[in-house]
Amino acid sequence: MRVIVVASHKGGSGKTTLSAHLAVAAERAGAGPVVLLDIDPRGALIDWWESRPDHVPAFARSSAERLTNDLELLRRKGYRLAIVDTPPAASETISPVIGQAELVIVPTRGLSIPNVPGGAFWDPEADLAFLQSLTLDLRKDIPVITIEANINDQVFSDRVADEFLAMIAENRSQP
């Protein structure tokens, strides 16, 4: 079972929206059965899921503490892809899950609109330090792809979408 964790320290950055869309898109693309997991104690996804006419992708509430066990249970139940929506602070307890990422894609020309070259928060030294610490903290076999783009550039989102589609295509061919 592949696991995708949608995490960001920043509140309101679109984690829940992205998680729900990814789960539905992956199921429609044939990468299922997909399960969407909510480990945010505020539980925003349940209302959305209950209002859907069908219950595919599946949905489960979990918590940072129970996540590893719950993922194992879901793996045994036959789910092939789990998408995990997280609360706005990536806590210490979920960092081991993030540490098992399969691929990290970093835009080297800034992570926000004010962070573009020449923008108010353009700080290439801080961005480089972030990239170095990310690379050092990750398992050595996890590839880090750097793209000469800002996070809002089309070239960046196209690459992220391509990598995601390649990932779920591999998933489709797995037993």
Ligand SMILES: Nc1ncnc2c1ncn2[C@@H]1O[C@H](COP(=O)(O)OP(=O)(O)OP(=O)(O)O)[C@@H](O)[C@H]1O
């Ligand atoms: N790509 C997008 N374009 C426009 N609006 C968006 C987009 N993604 C999310 N939103 C809107 O932004 C708001 C916050 O989104 P969402 O709840 O997904 O963020 P979040 O990161 O899960 O927030 P929290 O940190 O509080 O859990 C919502 O009103 C959502 O509809």
Ligand SMILES: [Mg+2]
């Ligand atoms: Mg959320």
